Amino acid sequence: MENSTQESHLRSDNSITYESPYPLYAMALSSMPSRSNLNHQRIAVGSFIEDYTNRVDIFSFDPETVSIKTQPTLSFDHPYPPTKLMFQPNRKSPSSSSSDLLATSGDYLRLWEVRESSVEPLSVLNNSKTSEFCAPLTSFDWNDIEPKRIGTSSIDTTCTIWDIEKGVVETQLIAHDKEVYDIAWGEARVFASVSADGSVRIFDLRDKEHSTIIYESPQPDTPLLRLAWNKQDLRYMATILMDSNKIVILDIRSPTMPVAELERHRASVNAIAWAPQSSRHICSAGDDAQALIWELPTVAGPNGIDPLSMYSAGSEINQLQWSASQPDWIAIAFSNKMQLLKV
Template sequence: MENSTQESHLRSDNSITYESPYPIYAMAFSSTPSVANLNHQRIALGSFIEDYGNRVDVISFDPETLSIKTHPTLSFDHPYPPTKLMFQPNRKSPSSSFSDLLASSGDYLRLWEVRESSIEPLSVLNNSKTSEFCSPLTSFDWNDVEPNRIGTSSIDTTCTIWDIEKGVVETQLIAHDKEVYDIAWGEARVFASVSADGSVRIFDLRDKEHSTIIYESPQPDTPLLRLAWNKQDLRYMATILMDSNKVVILDIRSPSIPVAELERHRASVNAIAWAPQSCRHICSVGDDTQALIWELPTVAGPNGIDPLSMYSAGSEINQLQWSAAQPDWISIAFSSKMQLLKV
């Protein structure tokens, strides 16, 4: 397939902006429509205040009227800035209890029940043997095949797999030589992680003694910050390096050599997300204020790959989510704004 050099711009008339009272970092789309209105989708937003006291707000978005609704009762205090927020994936329909499960990471893994007009804390999952100290969690991922399972990554070099229904640790692995920055599930029992040691490693819970290194930073010990596993085609994953304008696309069948490197950002890439409905599209955002959508060609040309479309925000974009329930909507966060873009 020829790679197109023509860039198209995401239309600004198909974007909607929400301004928060504080800087935003963590974001999550719910996997089901709101029970109060089936056209609406819930979005959780976490504050980034360098202090103990932080907030999480749950707002709702109506793609038909391009409107955002705030709910004063759907907001709660969060200790420290949440490093990640995620709603329980693959809930097929709103349950009779009219509630959503939301998880957050920070000092601990916490579960919250989001009801129609209130949010209740459900559990605080802490695997620290000493109650006075805990190693901060950098990220987590919710297993969409077995939704009772969540994996967390920590600065203490470990990944911990929780059975959230029983509230117990299934297993804890020393995953890397340095801090683990992100974790992503592939299959029910297979996950991968990235670390400050510069490696991407794949683990299988059926064989906890071994892991497979499928990529290492070209410069030794350049940290890998984020990892996204392509849920439409599990052969592919993407990662980003610290202070790098590249998105590295990996094929787990051919370890060590990336199948593509997307290098059109003009500053550091901060977040990546695969399209939920297509195995060949991925979005990246960065310090150059750009959100770029890429279509991966069957064969990359000699001059690299150009983005399919691009969008410029008001300042450095630090976070990105692609809605699985409404796949033509992407959300980005920059400073205290959350912007929804129709793609």
């Protein structure tokens, strides 16, 4: 990934740009190829319009020809801007079903069936006891070991674990003292969350009474915004602090002290993603319009760690996904553009 300047619908051998009529935020890459063409990968992007009516657009990407195929019949209205989009992980095989499942969060957790030429709403999962009010969902994560399970995080300090096959709440936990901003599964029954209270906490569904705090912000009450659990090595996770240029790398075996702090961004970091096939690579993106790829050393030197490679976008990058089915490609979102970069 080399430095490059952004141009509308730029297409090179190493990148391609999708331009939306709306500002973009949420973004998802399917973990399986499309059934109609095994070379294609489905991508969903969500608009960020400060209004009730928003949009989700789904299109396909062919990495061999570096081309994007838009499918207008796979666009649908979404209430409020989606805070996260995610395709069902680890579908068994391209032929195991005729459709994809897509989850979205905003006011509620919603499930959609993505067919070849249409999107059908499947369910709206709402755990609010009063019908007039619901606490917005900040994020969610789909359990890739037990895909019937989705965990959501909310501004009401709770995390809710759903059994989406039955459409019921498995459990709801008061997870933090303040708003919960992100949630990530580690194992089938173990998840972690980050909050405005400045802590990273790990929960085990087999012991709901207890949680383990493995990190707290150095300055009290500095919110932690995002959390990424390293699926290749579950000892490691990464988090980012509000208005900070740092990515904090944690080892759950040695709580409280980060194993590394990556500090080469020149402005706030907004998104982080571990490489899907390597335990030592992570990508970060931020308000400095940079996407940086890092290789974590076994021992960090006294002067910190420099990124392995960097990419410059046209404006602040607010979202980032590393493709599990096409690990050579990273997707970033900035302004009204979604860009796929070959790494």
